[in-house]
Amino acid sequence: MDFDHVLEHLRQLHTGHDDLRAFCDFPDDVVAQPVMARHMGAKDHFDAETGLIGNEYAATRSLLKQLGPLAYWRDTYAGTNVSERFMDEFGCFSLIGHNGFFKSDQMNAWMVYMPAGLYYPWHQHPAEEMYLCLAGEAVFKKDGAPDQHMGEGGVTLHASNQPHAMETLDHPVLCYVVWRNEFTTKPVLTYDDAT
Numbered sequence: 001m002d003f004d005h006v007l008e009h010l011r012q013l014h015t016g017h018d019d020l021r022a023f024c025d026f027p028d029d030v031v032a033q034p035v036m037a038r039h040m041g042a043k044d045h046f047d048a049e050t051g052l053i054g055n056e057y058a059a060t061r062s063l064l065k066q067l068g069p070l071a072y073w074r075d076t077y078a079g080t081n082v083s084e085r086f087m088d089e090f091g092c093f094s095l096i097g098h099n100g101f102f103k104s105d106q107m108n109a110w111m112v113y114m115p116a117g118l119y120y121p122w123h124q125h126p127a128e129e130m131y132l133c134l135a136g137e138a139v140f141k142k143d144g145a146p147d148q149h150m151g152e153g154g155v156t157l158h159a160s161n162q163p164h165a166m167e168t169l170d171h172p173v174l175c176y177v178v179w180r181n182e183f184t185t186k187p188v189l190t191y192d193d194a195t
């Protein structure tokens with residue numbers, strides 16, 4: 001894998017979207033770092049996924065697929081009351097940040113994948129967050145705002161510790177997710193019973 005190419009791709013993706021650029025400058029302190037690959041069921045679901053509608057970000061989707069076998073797939077909600085299916089099928093790995101292909105003190109970035117018909121319970125974190133929908137579609141929920149049905153190219157912003165949730169219906173979804181300001185505190189479920 002040519003990580004200079006991966007970084008350049010991420011830079012283009014990020015700076016090519018007005019809302020992302022406004023949310024956070026693409027960092028100028030990015031350094032590549034080794035990653036220990038960590039497999040999860042979600043990787044296999046992502047590999048086999050054929051339902052991610054949309055073409056605008058096809059090159060990014062393809063790059064994320066190539067990174068899949070090398071990535072540290074995260075089990076952020078292990079030990080909580082999320083469903084077994086969620087633990088198996090919710091996909092996330094870091095691009096920039098802890099256990100990611102790159103590190104930066106300015107910004108963290110992830111890929112997030114959910115197959116069709118999956119519910120991501122309410123959760124929150126101190127970092128401010130922006131989601132860019134790369135392909136597919138989902139219902140994005142955040143406290144104090146109406147549900148947002150979002151597809152390719154759509155963005156949503158979460159304030160610090162603003163509870164948010166997400167649900168896929170008939171389609172899967174693939175997102176690029178960026179954090180700014182507070183990287184050290186992991187997300188926690190808003191409700192212990194994972195509603």
Ligand code: FE
Pocket residue numbers: 124125129158164187
């Ligand atoms: Fe979040």
